[in-house]
Amino acid sequence: MPDILHRVGINAKAAKVYQALVTIGGLRHWWTIETKGITQKGGVIDFGFCRMKVREAKPGKWVHWECVQGPVEWQGTEVTFRLVPKQGQTFILFKHAGWKVPVEFMHHCSTKWAVFLLSLRDWVERGEGRPAPYDLKIHLGN
């Protein structure tokens, strides 16, 4: 099954990047301002348009979610953020796995994840995230 893969490097310690992934306050500043819920392992985070169950959250190392509600193509898919400190920064190796078919919506989501990961970078480095609905648009009428 095809996966969405991305990588960005963030000029911050892994512990700081991790906080942006495992706190409601962090997630609200780079993905969607509507975020609420429980970010600890076993909890469910509500992002408005989807809900993610937290499968794993290992401090400074990785975060692993499973989509338990949302767009039909997302249901049962898994999102992983792996943090890798090297070259004086923290790289995020991102994977959104479990897509059944490479539909047009998957193309859209791939580009959109890149935009949000750069929003995450800008939030952690400069306090300037662009969470939805203030996110960079990638087509008209978005």
Next chain:
Amino acid sequence: MPDILHRVGINAKAAKVYQALVTIGGLRHWWTIETKGITQKGGVIDFGFCRMKVREAKPGKWVHWECVQGPVEWQGTEVTFRLVPKQGQTFILFKHAGWKVPVEFMHHCSTKWAVFLLSLRDWVERGEGRPAPYDLKIHLGN
């Protein structure tokens, strides 16, 4: 084999988007300023760090390249830009196919393609592309 997929919508006619993909002047304004070579079917375009053979170029519809020289992970891979007019804009459905394994460099290139497709969008819509080496950086030391 895993593919890199993306989609962006551009506020322009397909014919105009197509010109940005099949002319040296266009390619130089959104991907890399070093571009030279032959952009017609059968030609080879030299982007400096890689060379792409033009396998297909159907006006207003699609462009299909094969990497004939470049980073080892790119050799033999294929890049397709499919243009789809709908909802008052031209969508580009992008695919970089033929990766043998989802190495960390593939994660990097996926995010980088998103950045360059948005550079293409900004070039076509507003004359404001960001080709390498003026491209948006996605990690330190890039």
